[in-house]
C-alpha cells in the first residue's frame with residue numbers, strides 16, 4: 001500500500017496556547033471537546049508538506065448537539081458556519097478532539113469511521129481538501145495526529161505537530177546528531193548542554209545577504225555548530241568589501257567571487273565534512289531561492305536594502321518561519337555634526353502582531369524605490385530621499401550586529417531567550433545605549449495580519465475566495481458524503497445520517 005507524503009502541522013506557540021486554553025475552557029460536565037484549525041499548505045518537497053493554520057475555532061457549549069464523556073456531536077448550523085467561513089475558501093481542516101482521562105489516547109473505531117467519511121467529503125471539494133485529525137487526553141497535554149489521504153483506499157499516515165519556535169522540523173536530515181554534539185571541538189561550550197549542541201547541528205538556516213554582516217554571522221554561527229545552510233545573494237566580491245569580510249583575499253575580489261561562494265568557503269573551512277551548504281547566487285525575488293529559504297527552520301536577512309528585507313519578511317510570514325533581521329547604520333556627517341553608529345537585531349513575532357513593515361524597520365517607499373528604474377532613482381536621490389547605495393560600513397559595527405544575532409539564536413535554542421512576542425534591539429554606539437524597542441500590535445497590517453500574508457502558504461495570499469461556480473451543489477455534497485459529522489461524534493451511523501440529512505435540508509431552504 002502506498003503511503004502518503006509526510007505531513008507537519010506548524011502551530012506557533014501563542015496560537016497553540018490560545019487554542020489549548022479555549023479547548024480546556026469549553027469542557028462541560030467532563031465531556032469530550034473538539035476544536036478546529038483551518039490551514040493553508042506549504043509544499044516543502046514532493047514528499048513533505050506542512051500545514052499552516054490561518055485560523056482556529058473552538059465551539060462553545062451552544063454549538064454542541066450533545067457533549068458527554070462517551071462522545072460529542074455538533075449542531076448542523078455550526079457545521080454550516082465552518083463550511084461557509086473556512087472550508088469553502090479552500091482551507092484544509094485539522095480537527096482535534098479529546099478523550100476522557102489522562103492516558104495517551106488512541107483513535108477509536110468510531111473516530112476511524114467518521115474521520116474517513118469526513119476526509120472523503122473534503123477530498124471531493126475543489127482543491128481536494130485534506131483532513132488531519134488529532135486526539136488528545138482531557139488535559140490537552142498528550143496527543144497524536146494523523147493525516148488522512150486523498151485516495152480513499154490509502155491508510156492515514158503519521159502527522160507531526162510543531163508548536164515551538166526553532167523546533168527542528170527535519171531532524172532526520174542531520175546525521176549522527178549525538179556523536180556530533182559530543183565532538184571535542186565543542187568542549188568549551190558544553191555548559192549550554194548537549195541537547196542545545198544537537199539542535200544547533202540539526203537546524204537549517206537560510207541566510208539572505210552574504211556581505212559584511214552576513215559573512216561574520218555565518219562564520220560565527222557555523223563555528224557554534226550550525227552545519228545546514230542555504231545562502232542567497234546575487235552580489236560578487238569587490239575590493240571595497242575587503243575592509244570587513246573575514247578571510248576574504250584580493251584574489252577573490254579580482255576574480256569577482258560570488259559572495260555566496262565566499263561564505264560557503266568560510267563555512268566549509270569550519271566544517272570540511274558533515275555540512276550541507278546550498279549557495280544560490282540569486283536575488284531573493286527568485287522563486288527557487290524563495291522555495292529553498294521557506295523550507296529552512298529559520299530565515300536570517302542581513303542585506304543593505306529595504307526591498308530584500310521586505311521580501312524576506314513576506315516569506316517568513318507566509319510560511320510561519322522565524323525571521324531574524326540584522327542591520328547596521330553608520331553616518332558620519334562632519335558638516336552637520338551628525339554621527340550615528342547603530343546596529344539593530346529584530347525578530348518579529350512568528351505569528352504576527354507586528355512585523356518589519358509595520359514596525360518601521362523597513363520602509364515600503366524606499367523598498368519600492370530600490371527597484372524603480374535608474375532614471376527615477378536619480379531624481380529621487382537628488383531630492384535627498386534615497387540613501388546612497390555605497391553606505392559607509394565598518395567591520396567592528398557589522399561584527400557586533402552579527403554577534404548579537406548569533407547570541408539570539410543560541411539563546412532561543414538554549415531556552416535563555418523568549419522571542420514569542422518578538423524582539424527588537426538597537427545598540428546605539430554614539431549615545432552609548434542599548435535600547436529595547438517596544439512595538440504595539442498592528443491588527444490591520446497588510447503583511448502580518450490574518451487578512452494579510454500571515455500563514456498564506458503556497459496560496460496566492462490573503463483569504464483566498466474560490467469562485468462559487470466551481471462549487472458542487474450542497475445537495476450533492478450530502479450524497480457524496482453521508483456524514484459531514486466530525487470525529488468522535490455520534491455513537492452510531494444512524495445519527496450520522498440524520499446529521500447528513502440536516503445538512504442537505506438547510507441548503508434547500510436557502
Ligand SMILES: [Zn+2]
Nearest residue numbers: 355358445448
Ligand atoms: Zn505588520
Ligand SMILES: [Zn+2]
Nearest residue numbers: 108111487488
Ligand atoms: Zn475519539
